[in-house]
Amino acid sequence: MYIGRKYKSVQMKLKRRNAWSGILFGIGLVAFIDETVFHQLLRWHHFYDKSTTDMGLISDGFFHAFSWFATIGGLFMFADLRRRNGLWIKKWFGGVLLGGGLFQLYDGTIQHKLMKIHQIRYVENVIVYDLIWNVIALIMVLIGIILLFTQNRENAGAYEHEFK
Amino acid sequence: MNLNNHIHSINHHEIGIVPQLILAIPFLLLLVTYITAVIVSNRRLRKWPFYRIILWIFGTSCVVVSIIGPVAEWSHTNFSIHMLVHLLFGMAAPLVMALGAPMTLFMRTIPVSQARRLSKALKSRFIVVICNPVVASILNVGGLWLLYTTSLYSYMHQHTVLYVLVHFHVFIAGYLFTISIIYIDPIHKRTHYIYRAIVLIFALAGHGILSKYIYAHPPLGVPIIQGEIGGIIMYYGGDAVDIVIVIFLCYQWFRATRPRSNERSFAI
Numbered sequence: 107m108y109i110g111r112k113y114k115s116v117q118m119k120l121k122r123r124n125a126w127s128g129i130l131f132g133i134g135l136v137a138f139i140d141e142t143v144f145h146q147l148l149r150w151h152h153f154y155d156k157s158t159t160d161m162g163l164i165s166d167g168f169f170h171a172f173s174w175f176a177t178i179g180g181l182f183m184f185a186d187l188r189r190r191n192g193l194w195i196k197k198w199f200g201g202v203l204l205g206g207g208l209f210q211l212y213d214g215t216i217q218h219k220l221m222k223i224h225q226i227r228y229v230e231n232v233i234v235y236d237l238i239w240n241v242i243a244l245i246m247v248l249i250g251i252i253l254l255f256t257q258n259r260e261n262a263g264a265y266e267h268e269f270k
Numbered sequence: 271m272n273l274n275n276h277i278h279s280i281n282h283h284e285i286g287i288v289p290q291l292i293l294a295i296p297f298l299l300l301l302v303t304y305i306t307a308v309i310v311s312n313r314r315l316r317k318w319p320f321y322r323i324i325l326w327i328f329g330t331s332c333v334v335v336s337i338i339g340p341v342a343e344w345s346h347t348n349f350s351i352h353m354l355v356h357l358l359f360g361m362a363a364p365l366v367m368a369l370g371a372p373m374t375l376f377m378r379t380i381p382v383s384q385a386r387r388l389s390k391a392l393k394s395r396f397i398v399v400i401c402n403p404v405v406a407s408i409l410n411v412g413g414l415w416l417l418y419t420t421s422l423y424s425y426m427h428q429h430t431v432l433y434v435l436v437h438f439h440v441f442i443a444g445y446l447f448t449i450s451i452i453y454i455d456p457i458h459k460r461t462h463y464i465y466r467a468i469v470l471i472f473a474l475a476g477h478g479i480l481s482k483y484i485y486a487h488p489p490l491g492v493p494i495i496q497g498e499i500g501g502i503i504m505y506y507g508g509d510a511v512d513i514v515i516v517i518f519l520c521y522q523w524f525r526a527t528r529p530r531s532n533e534r535s536f537a538i
Contacts, residue, residue: 153502154485167479171471174509175516179467182520190529 120192125254127183128201132250134177136206137169140213150227162221169217173209200253207246214239285346289430293337293437301330304372307379315378322370329367332358337437346427349488349496350503356440357507360414364444365511373455393458401457403469406450410443411476418480423489447473452518463523470519474512481505 144151158166187193214236217223226235304326308318335341336359345355373392377385391397399405417423417436426432449455451466481504488497 153505154482156486158482163479163482164475166482167475168471170478170509171474174474174512175467175471178513178516178520182524186524186527 120187120190121194121197123183123187124192124194124197125201125204127180127187128198128203129180129205130176130201131180131184132202132205132207133209134173134175134180135202136209136213137173138177144226148227152224152228155222155224157222158224159221162217162223165217165221166223169209169213176205196253200250200255202250203246204250204254207243207248207250210243211240211247214243285342285427285430285433289434290338290342292434294334297330297333300372301327304370304375307375311375311379318375322375325366326370326372329363329365329370332363332366333441336363349492350499353500353503353507357503357511359437360440360444361508361511364441365448365514368445368448368452368454371454377456389456392456398459400446401450402459403447403450403461403466406443406446407469407473407476409439410447411473411480413439413443414477415480418484418489419487421490424491427491448515451515452522463519463526466519470512470515474508477508477512478505481508 140151145153184193184198187198214226218225218236218239225232226239229235305323308323312318336345336355341351341355345352377388380388400409417426417440422432422436426436449457451470453460481501483501484504485498485501488494488500492500
């Protein structure tokens, strides 16, 4: 009885850590792609846009710092799950898509449009870019939620060998 | 732009050899002390790790390059170079030197009775307060905000005493910040990983926001283009140094929470 309860609570914690590791890494991954591809390689995004609001500056600073930490922290959590034989790859990928999608959505709506930190690209029909950006974000969020919250029978006993 | 250049040339003031030496000598003394301590303690105890000696020498070299000689001179007239030097002197050198574990080395070198007294002194209220992650972050990043958003930056280049004080502050605050976030040497009143992670994110954000602020509003007397390059150097250079601190912090968490073989509990 006691062992059963403990097993369940450990399983819950592992499940939660799979999701969080994925979410953190997802946020970091999207921020990293944003930085390398859109800022550095394509040079579409500007380092600083004169119309940036003060809130935009602060929000950008915090998300930049947080995503930097999240990339590394998420990967250490991934390593932690592996050494505990607790990695549940479907949940983890669900987390990556959810975290990455939410961050991209926040970036594409609030940071780009409301706080005007910079536009996706400095062209006339930027709305097309905005649409594609945010639709991709929404699709990522949806797939992430589906992966995270649907029960998968195959994996239901994923941790059993751990407790034999 | 021309006006800015003009102001800059008026404000510019040569930093003589004396203040450069005042800044450099303590670090050279520390280097001599460190190496002496290694030689003395190696006679009695297990060999002090070689890589720590290299780290300390490398850190000292970063400091010396930033405060004395041609690079230091250049940094007084060019803000972009000033930023590079700031990264080297205020972030990279403190981190590299902290990884040299000087306090551990010093403790094992001096007699036990004195080491005990020193250890007691390190537990004093003052040291505990300034080694607190929040206090150290405010001293570090808050000091930078003060330096770059007020006229302190241009005063610093006019008044030699201020120049020396600001430089000591930048280094010491950078060092305190590093040892308050990652534990290499013994430290009293350790704080939780998550607490330190949050403080680190706030400090990193404060640094990033300041970099973009400098990009848009360079300090008095700095030409716009140098301010822009300086801001970008500060933003990405800060990331480069902080990635090392983040990895150390996460790795220390990873080591501390490793599962014991006979234990199924799930410590965070």
